[in-house]
Amino acid sequence: MLSQKAKYALKAMLALANQENGELLQAGDIAEQQNVPRKFLELILLELRKQGLVHSHRGKHGGYTLAKPADTITFGQIVRIMDGPLAPIPCASLTRYRRCVDCADEKACAIRRAMRQVRDSAAEILDGLTLEQARRGAAHAESLTT
Amino acid sequence: MLSQKAKYALKAMLALANQENGELLQAGDIAEQQNVPRKFLELILLELRKQGLVHSHRGKHGGYTLAKPADTITFGQIVRIMDGPLAPIPCASLTRYRRCVDCADEKACAIRRAMRQVRDSAAEILDGLTLEQARRGAAHAESLTT
DNA sequence: TTGTGTCTCTATCGACCCAGTCGATTATGA
DNA sequence: TCATAATCGACTGGGTCGATAGAGACACAA
Incomplete structure (x- = not known):
């Protein structure tokens, strides 16, 4: 069985892949557009970051972006x-x-x-x-x- | 993931399939030869029986046997x-x-x-x-x- | 009829994991 | 300096998994 966590991770990564030329996307936006519990999603994004699949930026206008081209993930x-x-x-x-x-x-x-x-x-x-x-x-x- | 239950079930069914022309095999024997907790195995066999995959016989010289030919399961x-x-x-x-x-x-x-x-x-x-x-x-x- | 050895069935247990939440902290841009 | 967003750790409630216990039903033999 695929866990919710994995499903949400795939959703989030697809959302990031859909951004025009690597624009930042915030956790809150992903959560909303993908129908995923926000706090849970943060956990997931954190893990994806630690594994080097996404980059993150803090502060105002922060957010997430793919760490590598979408055709290499x-x-x-x-x-x-x-x-x-x-x-x-x-x-x-x-x-x-x-x-x-x-x-x-x-x-x-x-x-x-x-x-x-x-x-x-x-x-x-x-x-x-x-x-x-x-x-x-x-x-x-x-x-x-x- | 395949649960232990499913793995044990496969083992048990294979053990039964290995019997010469449908001879009975007891839960205890299966448990021993397949390295499966006996009581847990009984539960599994019970379920397999309810689903019509094995037949059971009680009493002295009881045991289990496949309910259908091994090439149909x-x-x-x-x-x-x-x-x-x-x-x-x-x-x-x-x-x-x-x-x-x-x-x-x-x-x-x-x-x-x-x-x-x-x-x-x-x-x-x-x-x-x-x-x-x-x-x-x-x-x-x-x-x-x- | 009695005893013995099976299967049958329900109940229960502890451990663990999954999904999700809370709250405090740290970093960043405006 | 202030609002905002990511970071992090702790925590929890519920559910499932693997396994066990024990009483009962049944079949057969002596």
Whole structure:
């Protein structure tokens, strides 16, 4: 399951990606336009800043902006920061592998193999989708989707 | 994330699928051979029975057995029973769709589109994998995987 | 009929995490 | 210097997860 936190993070990042040539956007504005609890969003933005995905400016006319071009930031990065590994089970994770304590023979474990496949396909999708692509996609959405 | 419950359920079902022509297997034996807390496992088996995936027999020489052939039971069915929908987010679920309260335009939502893809690929993998296939796969595993 | 060994079912527990809030602090531009 | 916005830490209420306990129902054997 994707947590609310991750969903809000994606929303916020998309909002920032939609700004014309990197203009600042304030937490309050994002919260309002995206329907996200303001204080909670601040927490999220703080974390995104610590991970180097956004820059912040304080004081009057402060706000947030993407730290990198929108076509270099992927959904996968954001989700991993908020929710941890994509793999449904730690023993199937590449980024944060952890052995199953109750698993006798990992090589032969059918569950692990299946979850590895799930992880791989999720990673392919989410690591292959940038904010920029998502932003453009959204613009075309009305005509494409029935 | 796949819960422990779902993982144990898969283990138990695989253990049952490994029985020669539908012989009974007791909860205690499954618990021991699969390294699963016994009482917790009973709960799981109970739920699997209620959902019609296993049959049970009481009394001396009681136990559990698959309710259907192993090639008609998929990982997807089991995971959904234990953990609910495969989709990372309710608005991307086919089986249990629920609208996002904080989403203005669902059609244009990039997050939903991405999660729908993740769901679809997970469903393709898990609904396409039967206990029988997993069982056979496990047997070949040693030679195939390095 | 009695005993034994299963499954069945409800209740309960502690720990942990998620979502969200509060309030004080610090930095910044006007 | 003052209003405004980000920063940070503490905290909380609720819910879920993993697991356990124990009484009861049932099947079979002796």
